[in-house]
Amino acid sequence: LTDQAFVTLATDDVYCQGALVLGQSLRNHTTSRKLAVLITPEVSSGMRSVLRSVFDEVTEVDALDSADSVRLALLQRPELGVTFTKLHCWTLTHYSKCVFMDADTLVLCNVDELFDREEFSAAPDSGWPDCFNSGVFVFRPSLKTYNLLLQFAAEHGSFDGGDQGLLNSFFSNWATADIGKHLPFIYNLSSSAVYTYVPAFHHFGRDTKVVHFLGATKPWNYKYNLQTKRVMQDGTTSGSFHQLSFLALWWNIYSASILPLLEKFQKMEESExxxxxxxxxxxxxxxxxxxxxxxxxxxxxxxxxxxxxxxxxxxxxxxxxxxxxxxxxxxxxxxxxxxxxxxxxxxxxxxxxxxxxxxxxxxxxxxxxxxxxxxxxxxPNPEDERRKWEEGRMDYMGKDAFEHIKKKLDTFLL
Ligand code: UPG
Known part of the structure; x- marks a missing residue:
């Protein structure tokens, strides 16, 4: 099934961290589909190498800004204009069908059955369920659709300034036309839904297949203790036990599979x-x-x-x-x-x-x-240091303490 792919988007090195965890989670659950990531020129060359070790395809596209600052200002999220770049996914015409997933999503099990669905399938948005959330959707790449979307964007803009408003207006019969195109909510569980309807979460939550860390604070903004494997809560962190355990899941993948990759590539670049x-x-x-x-x-x-x-x-x-x-x-x-x-x-x-x-x-x-x-x-002797790190003999209390690792990461992620 090489003509079908999961596709994500990361316009900078920070969002790449999310894309990498998503890609790794799809791999961990042995997807049979290809993994593709769209990036923009801002993504560093080191990060591209790391992406290539998780994704089958890393495609550079131009950032496409909605340039709609008034509406974006309404949303108080000026950075979201960049999500228009998402529309480029329709240009991946070497695939017959794709599932787009935001870089802040995480799969908890194999979700390849999503490819049985047709364009345009998506799950309801928890904020306005007659709209779909554009963090997970099934689509068919097509230059015709891509051009129609661009034309539509130019003519009508987006009612929320981001891709979600635009896509909802474009695929406007989603809410009523075909229930087969409504993905169950467990394919795009926004972490905020956990506390807005707690009994439902207790009843259905165990079937969750995809978690979406929607909103301004992303998993990579939290602090994580590598020794206790817990997300650290400071005064500003609020969150239910379940939200924290989803975050811990994200961080487990990040620390076990992604951090070592980032380290390895940085060291390779330095030494070679x-x-x-x-x-x-x-x-x-x-x-x-x-x-x-x-x-x-x-x-x-x-x-x-x-x-x-x-x-x-x-x-x-x-x-x-x-x-x-x-x-x-x-x-x-x-x-x-x-x-x-x-x-x-x-x-x-x-x-x-x-x-x-x-x-x-x-x-x-x-x-x-x-x-x-x-x-x-x-x-002093970087070879020794690298060997220790690779053998898992990290100096957790000293130079490999979390603050130092974080600082090091910041040098190429900020
Ligand atoms: N993204 C980047 N770089 C950015 C911002 C976003 O690569 O600077 C990508 C990334 O894949 C990200 C996605 O775009 O996951 C969506 O942006 P995000 O910051 O995650 O926005 P959210 O508020 O969590 O998402 C809601 C919808 C999402 C939609 C977005 C804008 O869930 O599907 O794209 O709003 O309409």
Missing amino acids: SEEWKHTFRGVEITLKKVDPSVANSLQMHVLPEQAYEADPTASSSEELSFKAQPAYEAEQRGSSIHLSEPDRPSKQLASHPAFQETSELDEVASSVSELSIQLKPEE
Whole structure:
């Protein structure tokens, strides 16, 4: 059944974490279908390698923004415009039928029977059950449908500013035409439904097949204790026992299968490459080892030069200096450089294990455009460290404590 696939979407490295857990959960439950992920240019090359080890197909598409800021503002979720990118799934015409799943969903068992359904099948949205939720749906890739959707979007926009409003208006007879196209709610259980109708959850919840962590707080925003295997609750975390156990399930997969992959690929890149390339909204930064015999001797190139200035001759084993143009701001956070453009949140531009982590810089550098990056002295024996990690001998209380792992992940996920 190679002409059918589960498809998901991740427009940045953060959502990729969700896509990876979803992909792994489908693999764990031995799906017989292909796994495909749509990404945008912002996804880093390291993350693409990790995605390729879980998914059969990693396809880059352009971000498609609804550019409908008024309606999105109504939703108080300006970032959702990016979900219009989801429409690209109709262009995967080498598949005859697909099941789309949001990157914040998780399967609890094999759900291949979804492919017995027809376009357009979806489960009711718990907020307005005459609408379907667009986090899980069955569709048939077709350029004709894709173009009709784009045309419809341009003419009518989306009543909620996201893809869900648009798709509900487009497939407007879903609520009444064919009950066969209503997926049971257990194929898209939003975690909030658990507390809005507790008795129903107690009665039917054990049959749940797909959990959807819908809303602004995603599983990867929680803290997880690797030793106790529990999601940590601080003052801001609320959630029923069941919600927490779904979250713990997500984190179990993440820590057991995804974290080691991320670690492995990061270490491979560090040890194999003499050159590191990072791309950020069309800006490319290259770090090159200048003198292999000198620890951490790096040279930095930034393209295009009109956006960011870096002295191409500046190379040193102790310091790299970097200057963002006046409109941009640069800051060092841990071992990564972040850049922000006017009115946009800052994003990581580059990280390198040789960057000295300086907490002082964190505080003072947020408003400056010029930055000197201190380079670390040589690390003691990274081979030994890697072997220990691979053998599962992690130093949980010391350097491999959760905060440090998290910090490390942040260097290429933020
Ligand atoms: N996504 C990205 N990058 C982003 C935002 C979203 O890749 O910056 C993808 C990802 O696959 C994600 C999906 O789009 O899972 C939906 O976005 P999400 O942040 O999960 O939104 P929710 O509020 O949880 O989802 C509701 C619907 C969803 C619909 C969305 C917008 O459940 O199906 O896409 O609203 O209409």
